[in-house]
Structures are given as structure tokens and as C-alpha cells.
Amino acid sequence: MTPLKLLSFLAQVCAVLAGLLLTAITLVTCLSLIGRNTTGQTLVGDYELTAVVAGAAVALFMPWCQIQREHIIVDFFTARMPAGVNAMLDRFGALVLGVVMGLLAWRTGIGALSAHSTQTTTMMLGFPEWIAYTAMVPPLALTAVIALVQSFSSVPTQEQGQ
Helix, strand or coil: CCHHHHHHHHHHHHHHHHHHHHHHHHHHHHHHHHHHHHCCCCCCCHHHHHHHHHHHHHHHHHHHHHHCCCCCCCCCCCCCCCHHHHHHHHHHHHHHHHHHHHHHHHHHHHHHHHHHHHCCECCCCCCEHHHHHHHHHHHHHHHHHHHHHHHHCCCCCHHHCC
């Protein structure tokens, strides 16, 4: 398996996990709403669970978005430039994104260690916050690796016929 195929596979796994997490939290939210509207009972901490899961899901979707090169691109000034210039700008953008995602992974990891050492938890459920931070580190790091590989590889961009 080539490195690019491995990265693509890992990105797909992350996206599937994100989808499963969002499906599960949607079901929890539906159960809470049904309970609230029928019996007056609600699931305690459903908002906290939604926040924790949504944060993890966003991070888990990032590698897939990057491997597909589907981040939002504002090309107002570059739309009429030659393909070579756009390819260079795409690589530079991938490099910047890779560095930023690497920094985010690093700082999120530091945040996880800090939350673990202070034993911070959510208010209603007492869910350890370090778990949410820790879940975000691998996909952020994977996004950084994918972006850096894209910035230094000779794989064509979508505009050049990926």
C-alpha cells in the first residue's frame, strides 16, 4: 500500500467514525426530544454530549476533507491565472494548512494533558474533558500529514485533473 493510499484509507476511517458519532448523537438528541415532549423527562446532559461529540466529529472529518481537497477555496483573484500558478498556490495553501493543523494537534494534545492533570469534567455529566481533547489529536495530526504530503508531492490538484 502506497503512503497516499494509506493516508486515504485512514481519512476514510476517520470520516466513517465521524458519521457514526453524529448518527449516535442524533439518536440521543431525538430520544431526549421525544422524552421531553411526551413524558416531560429528558436525558440529562444531552447538550454536553452533543458538544463533545460534535467537536470530535469535526476533527474526524478534517482528514477526509483534506485528502479530497474539498476545503473552501476563494479563487476570486486566481481564477484566471495559469494552471501552474494555481498549482503552486494550492501547494502553498496545503503547506500552511499542514503547519496550522500540526499546531492545532500539538496544542490540543497539551490541552488534553492539562485537562487530565486537573481532572476537569463537564458540568452535568461529569464527563472527563481530556477524552474529547485526546480524540481530536489523531485526526488533526493526520490532516497535517496529508496536507504536508500534498504540498510536497507531485500529485496533481483537482483543477489539473486529479
